[in-house]
Every structure is written in structure tokens, then in C-alpha cells.
Amino acid sequence: MNLSRKEFLRLAIASGASAAFGLPRASLAAGLTGTVSYLTYEALPTTKKVTGELVAALEAANPGLKINVLFTSPEAVRKQVSSMLQSGSAPDLVNLDLEDAVLYGHAGLLEPVTSIVSKIENLPDRWRARLDGQDFFVPMGVKFTYSWYRSDLLEKAGLTPPKTWDEFQSAAAKLTGNGQYGYVVNSNETGDQPVSTLFSYAFSNGVNFIDDDGNILFAEGDNRAALADTLRFLAAMSKFSPSGAGFTWGDIINSFASGKVAMADYIGSRLYSVVAQNNPALAQFTKPFVQPYGKSPANRLSAEGFMVFRNAPNKEAAKAIAVYLREGRRYFDYLWSIPLHVLPTTKEAFLGDFQQDPFVRDHQDIAKVVEASWDVARNPVYDLNGKKAAWQRARIYTSTVYNKMLATVIQAGGDPNAAIEQAAKSAKSLLKNG
The missing domain is CATH 3.40.190.10 (Periplasmic binding protein-like II)
Incomplete structure (x- = not known):
């Protein structure tokens, strides 16, 4: 230049x-x-x-x-x-x-x-x-994960932006029908967008995936139960979504920008910027809200x-x-x-x-x-309650272990606990190689 x-x-x-x-x-x-x-x-x-x-x-x-x-x-x-x-x-x-x-x-x-x-x-x-x-x-x-909604559609349905999973599921159900989807879920077996969404909701439900020393936690005790609940929640939300089996980050944005989706999650404000550029009429009704939570607010x-x-x-x-x-x-x-x-x-x-x-x-x-999202945000390399960055967390997060777990439940209708057990086995096998 x-x-x-x-x-x-x-x-x-x-x-x-x-x-x-x-x-x-x-x-x-x-x-x-x-x-x-x-x-x-x-x-x-x-x-x-x-x-x-x-x-x-x-x-x-x-x-x-x-x-x-x-x-x-x-x-x-x-x-x-x-x-x-x-x-x-x-x-x-x-x-x-x-x-x-x-x-x-x-x-x-x-x-x-x-x-x-x-x-x-x-x-x-x-x-x-x-x-x-x-x-x-x-x-x-x-960048923080938060959610977006169509203010015109929610107002017409007599709804306000949901705060909890129950409110979210109820709103998505009410906003689905006649070619309109209440929400969009990505269940692609590759790519980090589905895993990013999974972690954001799992953190809000109290899930710790891996400890500071690299030990698998997500298949044990309360973490396993909370992760299974998270998978059930996302599977339930997928009923109000277009098929996301092959989605990428861009497909989440495009689904919303098309006008056919009422609510979506995204990291940062790029969803709004693309909507404003490609569908200015829709941008005036595109509003952000804190991502709904399971047990307490958190985001990826x-x-x-x-x-x-x-x-x-x-x-x-x-x-x-x-x-x-x-x-x-x-x-x-x-x-x-x-x-x-x-x-x-x-x-x-x-x-x-x-x-x-x-x-x-x-x-x-x-x-x-x-x-509002700042202080409750967590990165996967620190997990929900970690004190130091752990390479084991990064290794599993960037693999397809969590993708396949999510896809098994959403695409194949598999049992969440069985999917978690298989994911834990795959994670342990992957970590053996360093």
C-alpha cells in the first residue's frame, strides 16, 4: 500500500x-x-x-x-x-x-x-x-457468546426475550410453524461452532469437562448428569430448528438473515453486522439478549x-x-x-x-x-472452574469428540448417557497420544 x-x-x-x-x-x-x-x-x-x-x-x-x-x-x-x-x-x-x-x-x-x-x-x-x-x-x-431475537416476531407472539432454558424452549415452540423456525441448532460432526454452543450451554448448567491435570470429568457424577441434561435440552431445541447437520458458523448467520429463524446464538456481533448488510429491513428487528441459562448465567x-x-x-x-x-x-x-x-x-x-x-x-x-456476559464467560482451555490452561482441554475441544457426542443425540436420537460414555472413551484414547 x-x-x-x-x-x-x-x-x-x-x-x-x-x-x-x-x-x-x-x-x-x-x-x-x-x-x-x-x-x-x-x-x-x-x-x-x-x-x-x-x-x-x-x-x-x-x-x-x-x-x-x-x-x-x-x-x-x-x-x-x-x-x-x-x-x-x-x-x-x-x-x-x-x-x-x-x-x-x-x-x-x-x-x-x-x-x-x-x-x-x-x-x-x-x-x-x-x-x-x-x-x-x-x-x-x-468475544462473548450471546443470543439474538426477532423483536417483531416476539412482540407479535406476546413474548419477551427468554432468560432460562424452560422459557427458551417455550418461546421457540411458539415461534415455530408455517415455514418459520423458533431457533437454529448446529449438529455438524466437524467444525467448532456446534462445540462452542454446547460448551456455552453446558457451562451455564454447571458442567466441568476436564480438570487442571487433564483428567476427564464430564462422564462422572454431577458433571455427567448436567451434561446429559444439556444434551437433552439441545435435542429438544433442535425440534424447532432447520436441519443443522452440515452447518458452519456462516450457516447460522444466513439462517437468521433469511428471515426464517426467530432466535439464534453467536459469538460476538458478526451476526448483526451481516444481517444489516444483507437484509437491512430485518436489522431493525434484530436484537441481542443474554444467552438463556440452565442453572446460572455463563457463556463460552x-x-x-x-x-x-x-x-x-x-x-x-x-x-x-x-x-x-x-x-x-x-x-x-x-x-x-x-x-x-x-x-x-x-x-x-x-x-x-x-x-x-x-x-x-x-x-x-x-x-x-x-x-452482562463479561464476568460469567469461560474459555474451554480453563473450563468452568479451572485455575490454569490445560492442553488436554484444548486437544479434546479441537477434536471431533464433542461434535460426535452432540450429533449422536441430535441427529441419531441417541441416549445422552451412552453418547457421553463413548465420548469419554474417545477422549481418553486421544489424550494417550499426547
Whole structure:
């Protein structure tokens, strides 16, 4: 990207403008050289533009530096990383999820970034990939799971957004019929969307899946009973859903955007953004609400951020770029390019200067649901009550063990307890291989 002098100066002094936002001043990194590969799955046009401008400004300040950015999907990033590692090379800087960082870190593939992470104020432990006393993940943003509803349909039916599973099931039943579905359930045997939904509801029903030492808990005692209840709940909700046997994240959005689904769950606000773009008439009736709970409110948290690979050819420059993108106004510009979907990593920042963005100010209904969801969010690598990141949790979560358990109950009408027993056997077998 070629920047005019005016554009470069605007970006270069962005840290000065940060003072007006109450953000820390941040100067451009200097003395960086070499070619750095940067892989990211945040590929909205607005995000590409902001990232391109930030990269161009840093390159202009460092004539010996070249940053090659690859914008793609999470699955494509993982395949690219795998391909590079198998060929004996390694990417410099990668934007992926906390689960990925825990697995790569456990395998000894990542460079410690503790010196960077330790300087992030008020960062909750539950979105750090901290293994054996070292951090291997620079959190860039977080997303929370919450639900969406058609306000026109609920008002017509005399309903308010449900808070509990019983209310949710009753509302979905009332909103189903004549080509209309009350809810949408994904039971695909691959992909992380079905598992994300399962974990969000299971956490709200008190399920602990795996302990800090990697022992399987979900097939034992109260956890087993609560997980079986969760599976029964999702199976019951699937009766009010189009078939989700082959669904992806995008299919959840498209089902809602088509106007045929009254309620849906999603991580972050991307569902709303796509609806607003593809079906503006529907967007005015698309409203968020806190995801209904079983025993108490909870939801599945997603954390994304930077990893620097241990054998990367330019890892010191990669670390400097990670710091650069997280500093001052640059950081908020990046987050604002993914409107209310990827959020600051601290609640203080979210409730503070982040609120000054026009989109955030204009969508306080989403902001309030996010705030209500913040403190009860949990990531699968920490589980519901874990105290440390466990690679065993990440290994099973990113496999198809939970997908198959869910599909057995929803698609095949299988017994939840039998499905749980089989999932536990598969999980233990998988963990034997490390």
C-alpha cells in the first residue's frame, strides 16, 4: 500500500491523538529490519484497510522492514501454519485463538511472550496461554457468546426475550410453524461452532469437562448428569430448528438473515453486522439478549491474539509488531474495524474509551448485553472452574469428540448417557497420544 505523506503523518502521530481518547501515547517502533510473515483470520474489508494502513506506517518508519500479511480464514491459517512447519519453516506472527496457542505452546513450537503480556494491565488470567510459568499468547481481543431475537416476531407472539432454558424452549415452540423456525441448532460432526454452543450451554448448567491435570470429568457424577441434561435440552431445541447437520458458523448467520429463524446464538456481533448488510429491513428487528441459562448465567468466551513461533526467521521483529498493534489508538482503530465483535481484552477498556466509537455509541443494546456476559464467560482451555490452561482441554475441544457426542443425540436420537460414555472413551484414547 502506498501512503501519501499526509496519510503517513496522520498515522504516525496517532499516538498523539490518543490523548484525546485517554489512551496511552505510543510511538512507532524503530530499527526493525527483515521480512515478517503475518497470518490473520480477521479479514473484513474494514479490518484489511486498517491493518494495511498500520502496516504501511510501520514500514515507512522502518525502511528495512517488509511485512507480508495474509488475510484468510481460521481453518486456512491453521493449514498454512501446519504446512510451513512440516516443510521445516515457521511463520513469524500468527493471529489465532487461545486454544491454538495452548496446543502449539505445549508442543514447544512457540516463543515466550511473557515480557509483553505482563505489561497488559487488568488482563484476566482466563484468557492467557500460560504454560510452565511462561506466556505464549498475546491476547488481542475477546468475544462473548450471546443470543439474538426477532423483536417483531416476539412482540407479535406476546413474548419477551427468554432468560432460562424452560422459557427458551417455550418461546421457540411458539415461534415455530408455517415455514418459520423458533431457533437454529448446529449438529455438524466437524467444525467448532456446534462445540462452542454446547460448551456455552453446558457451562451455564454447571458442567466441568476436564480438570487442571487433564483428567476427564464430564462422564462422572454431577458433571455427567448436567451434561446429559444439556444434551437433552439441545435435542429438544433442535425440534424447532432447520436441519443443522452440515452447518458452519456462516450457516447460522444466513439462517437468521433469511428471515426464517426467530432466535439464534453467536459469538460476538458478526451476526448483526451481516444481517444489516444483507437484509437491512430485518436489522431493525434484530436484537441481542443474554444467552438463556440452565442453572446460572455463563457463556463460552473466545480469545484471539498473537503467537510468535520459536523457529521463526524474524521473531524479534514479530514481537515488536505485536506490541505496536496493541498500543494506544492503533489498538482501538483495529478493534473498531470489527465493530463490537472483537472487544478489548480488559473490561476497563471496554467500558472506558472503547465506548467513544460511533458504532458502539449507536448500539448500546449490544454493549449492555456484552457487559452482562463479561464476568460469567469461560474459555474451554480453563473450563468452568479451572485455575490454569490445560492442553488436554484444548486437544479434546479441537477434536471431533464433542461434535460426535452432540450429533449422536441430535441427529441419531441417541441416549445422552451412552453418547457421553463413548465420548469419554474417545477422549481418553486421544489424550494417550499426547
